[in-house]
Amino acid sequence: MLVVAGSLLSAIQMLHAQDGKGAAGPAEHSNLADFVHRAPPQPTEIWLRAAGGRIYDNWWDALDRRKPEGTHPAYPGAGKRTGANTWRCVECHGWDYNGKDGLYGSGERYTGIKGIRGAVGRDVNRIAALLRAEPHSYKRELINDEEVQRVAIFVSRGQDNADRLIDLKTGTARGDPVRGAGLFQTTCAACHGFDGRALDWGAAKEPAYVGTEANKFPHEVLHKIRNAHPGVVMINLRGFPLQDAIDVLAFARTLPSK
Template identity: 40%
Template sequence: MRNVIIKSLLASCLGAAFLTATSVSVAEEMESSMARGGKLYDRWYKVIDASKPTESHSLYPSDKEYADDPGSNWRCKECHGWDYQGKDGAYSSGKHASGIAGIAGAKGAPASEIVSALKGAPHGYGDMLADEDYTDLAHFVSSGQIDMDPYIDCESKAPKGDAAKGEAYFNTICANCHGKDGKEPDDMKPFGALMENPWEVMHKILNGQPDENMPALRALDHQITADIMAHMATLPTE
């Protein structure tokens, strides 16, 4: 009888462990899908190795800065912003101001609805993207948006992080490609200068850089990203 009870308990424990492992696996897979969706939001044609659009997006205002630059005005971020707030966020003024709303209102929306909105008018992406691309982008819009206000001061643009902790993270995660001074590769601005736009930096740290082997850190505590940015703000600007 005792052996039967022990076997039953072991079976229950193994079953619970399997379910837990399966849940973690599904969660991790969603994170990678959201990260790829974040890269598509950044510059989708780079991610899928496609040519830039040659005609401007019909929704982009003709009197705004990038009206004659299809490679820019077809990027999701160009209208909706790195902070996802569009006209109500960091893109409320300046050369990137388009007067277009952000995507925060789509948080939690069914992925199928987001895909339909992207494919059809007026967004009009149609067959430019594959099913996998639409799924990843929809996962990002629905579940992958991060409220950046707890990590970035909107007025000063200062990261709300611990620069000392961030130095350790940066030197072990980022410096191998970017150097401890944040000045590599040569075709990039120094990281100190990039911190003029901390929302873009946070988006790229969380999701990676299109068409590059940059890891996405979104599965980690987002405070780690804020700490990394706090250290980056101390690095050379030129």
């Protein structure tokens, strides 16, 4: 069992360390790579919502595609971002899905673009058509029809109303950290460790652990708890009650940030 666990952790760490071009090495054609980038034979509604959330986050990592070149032609001139990141849905619409009326109402992520909250409950095919048309302009060579449907399903039926779950000023998650500890220790800790520091996304002098991210970017962490981080082996809690994810986030904010 120790060998199996060690091998799995090595594979997970390898995928976490990739450069956005998809799984590398032996895992490329493995079940792990299928889990990360492929769809099940009969996708459930729960899977489709989570998969759409990952595409919303970063579609080329989620789908194992090349990064788009240049800045998105519709990215506002007043925006401060350039390059591939401007092709991400989240870059304009935000981790709270409120766009200019939420987290991205000011600062370096401000674009003046509204969020997607108004699209909750809308017809999925209509949303998919909007993603194809200008200003979004996601052509089939970038994201195919089936994948666009996943995004549309997420937009219509997968958004969580973070306004009532996370305090916008303090970032405090309105959950039970004690209950969240039990969920974290029996699921998330398999990869992140009991203290959330087994994986580090930061630099040597500025680490980025679970606790670091949960305190700096609680809305983003909630999105990833619910949908997983695109392009890596990570479970998500989409199939469980939303309160479970909030409780995990509340606990994650108690973990070490250094």
